[in-house]
Amino acid sequence: MLLAVDVGNTQTVLGVYEGERLVEHWRLATERTRTGDELGVLLGGMLDFESVDGICLSSTVPTLIREWVRLAERWAQAPVLVVGPGVKTGIPIRYDDPREVGPDRIVNSVAAKARYGAPVIVVDFGTSTNFDVVSPAGEYVGGVLAPGIETSMEALFARAARLVKVDYVEPPSVIGKTTVGGLQSGVVYGFAGQVDGIVTAIRGELGVEARVIATGGLAELVAPHSSTIESVDPFLTLDGLRLVWEANA
Structure with a gap:
């Protein structure tokens, strides 16, 4: 195994x-x-x-x-x-310095290309929110790095004395009737809007309607409220690791 x-x-x-x-x-x-x-x-x-x-x-x-x-x-x-420099991935990396790309971003792109075809955009909700782009030619061409949900909220709680930490769950409505509800709405709809805005800009630069796949711990919280995310694949990174292992076997 x-x-x-x-x-x-x-x-x-x-x-x-x-x-x-x-x-x-x-x-x-x-x-x-x-x-x-x-x-x-x-x-x-x-x-x-x-x-x-x-x-x-x-x-x-x-x-x-x-x-x-x-x-x-x-x-x-x-x-x-x-996974790192010198390891076969099966995907050409068109990046100014390939050594700067996180290995998780590469394996996500490998798995997304294999499972969903190219072009494809992977949105990984982790410590940072990573957007990784596979071009129509099947090449990794770069992406976008943004602060992650938990990272952003921890910074907010640290600087706003009257705000309290909240559970990351779907709010009952967009318009919050309580401080907790307002924060939860900001998390869900704020990050969904961020995803849609960045994906729209990426698609415009690519010139094609690339599919969008979400992964990461909080992907299932945000994805239902995004107009661009097509599906959530919670094990995309693990599957990418399997594919890289097979490519180097």
Whole structure:
């Protein structure tokens, strides 16, 4: 089995594949100080390391890469592929400096191209809201980076003494009748409007009506209120890791 691991700044998503089938998945908090042994103990209660034939890793936290490699060597005793420069992805990268592109953005684009065709735009709701663009020619041509939902709201709460933290849920109405309702409306409709505005601008620059696929932890909250998002694919990144692993097998 393949263990696909996407280490983000806030959360780590893991999935176990048997061939093309995702058989199990988990979402954990990313702890930057965790060691390989701590990861081994944690994952040992979730999966059987003896059944793991390989690990494909994408990490936006450089300090954790060596700890995951340590886990692969000591606990899983399986080969590990770290997505980065020099790794085959199957997608041409038309970026001024390809080394600057986050590995999660690349694997998202690989999966979106394979599953939905080109052109396609991926909107990933994470610590930042990433827009990644695959051109009609099937090339990764860049994208847009915007503050993420939780990042934006935490900054707002830190600077506004009278505002309180709220649950990220759909508000009962656009016009908030309470402070909580107003904040929730701002999250849902504000970020949906941001997505639609950026997607419209990207489509105008591409000159085509590219499909829009959303992924990430809060995608299902925003997507129903966006006029441009066509579908939500919660496991897009994991599937991209599987495809990259197969391309380098």
